[in-house]
Amino acid sequence: MFRGRQQGLFLVLLSVVSFVLLTPVACQAAPHYRVVCTTGMITDIVRNVAGDRAEIKGLMGEGVDPHLYKPTRTDIGALMRADVVFYNGLLLEGKMTDALIRVAVSGKKVYAVTELLDEQFLLEPAEFQGLYDPHVWMDPDAWAQAVEVVRDKLIEFDPDGATTYRDNANKYLTTMRELSIYCEQILQTVDENQRVLVTAHDAFNYFGRRFDYEVIGIQGLSTQSEAGVKDIERIVGVLVDRKIEAVFVETTIATRNVEALVAGSAARGHQVRIGGKLFSDAMGAPGTYEGTYIGMIDHNVTTIVRALGGEAPARGMQGKLASPEDGR
Numbered sequence: 382m383f384r385g386r387q388q389g390l391f392l393v394l395l396s397v398v399s400f401v402l403l404t405p406v407a408c409q410a411a412p413h414y415r416v417v418c419t420t421g422m423i424t425d426i427v428r429n430v431a432g433d434r435a436e437i438k439g440l441m442g443e444g445v446d447p448h449l450y451k452p453t454r455t456d457i458g459a460l461m462r463a464d465v466v467f468y469n470g471l472l473l474e475g476k477m478t479d480a481l482i483r484v485a486v487s488g489k490k491v492y493a494v495t496e497l498l499d500e501q502f503l504l505e506p507a508e509f510q511g512l513y514d515p516h517v518w519m520d521p522d523a524w525a526q527a528v529e530v531v532r533d534k535l536i537e538f539d540p541d542g543a544t545t546y547r548d549n550a551n552k553y554l555t556t557m558r559e560l561s562i563y564c565e566q567i568l569q570t571v572d573e574n575q576r577v578l579v580t581a582h583d584a585f586n587y588f589g590r591r592f593d594y595e596v597i598g599i600q601g602l603s604t605q606s607e608a609g610v611k612d613i614e615r616i617v618g619v620l621v622d623r624k625i626e627a628v629f630v631e632t633t634i635a636t637r638n639v640e641a642l643v644a645g646s647a648a649r650g651h652q653v654r655i656g657g658k659l660f661s662d663a664m665g666a667p668g669t670y671e672g673t674y675i676g677m678i679d680h681n682v683t684t685i686v687r688a689l690g691g692e693a694p695a696r697g698m699q700g701k702l703a704s705p706e707d708g709r
């Protein structure tokens with residue numbers, strides 16, 4: 382009987398030991414650290430690169446203007462609980478600076494993704510008065526470097542995941558290269574003198590540099606500055622003189638300034654229309670193709686090309702874009 386009890390105890394011990402030994406292996410796929418990101422474009426990079434090794438939270442959703450966004454108490458709580466924080470930087474999140482500094486001072490890993498890029502890729506437009514332009518994601522080739530920054534920082538934080546991060550980043554970067562080539566090809570189908578992109582604010586300088594388009598934003602670098610009557614008149618002059626067919630609204634900005642351009646042009650006998658809504662500083666609805674970085678840029682470029690008289694498939698690079706018939 383005693384021997385039987387000993388045997389039983391041994392079996393219990395054996396199962397405890399094997400549970401302890403095997404459990405960490407079985408749990409490896411579960412997230413084991415927290416990442417908080419500001420804009421959707423950065424959240425999309427981290428989701429793609431970190432996969433399920435991290436619990437990822439993006440603070441700014443669809444239609445949110447990062448220039449004006451003030452963090453809520455819930456956001457501050459999430460930032461304080463995070464292990465790693467990624468934000469855009471170059472003053473894009475102008476009203477979050479204090480919160481981000483507080484989190485960094487508390488000893489967290491806090492990274493401004495665009496501020497870690499090679500300076501030669503950053504634009505410093507004259508009208509920005511010595512500041513860099515933060516809208517780097519508008520050029521898929523420049524944004525690819527942001528993916529490399531995130532990959533390297535995740536490897537630094539969690540070296541055990543290095544292979545996963547490298548493989549995931551490579552897959553994402555491959556699609557980004559395909560996107561860049563698609564954009565280049567369809568943007569070239571637009572008549573050369575129509576290659577002018579007029580939008581609500583100055584978010585498209587990187588796009589203009591990469592694809593050789595002239596870009597005109599009614600409001601400046603940040604949406605915090607108001608456009609004046611003179612700005613509207615000047616742009617109407619360009620539209621009329623060059624017979625530009627379409628201008629574009631943005632999902633994060635009120636449409637009144639762009640509507641003023643349409644009215645101003647009409648008053649001078651030139652019909653310009655609103656060519657569609659572009660995702661400038663935020664992606665589309667969560668769970669949709671337009672709610673991903675690839676889908677956002679695919680939507681923008683496909684919309685621009687079709688409105689300016691070029692040729693692009695209605696459903697974009699991968700046949701995944703929503704069309705007006707979908708009722709969305």
Ligand SMILES: [Zn+2]
Pocket residue numbers: 448516582583584602603604661662
């Ligand atoms: Zn902006």
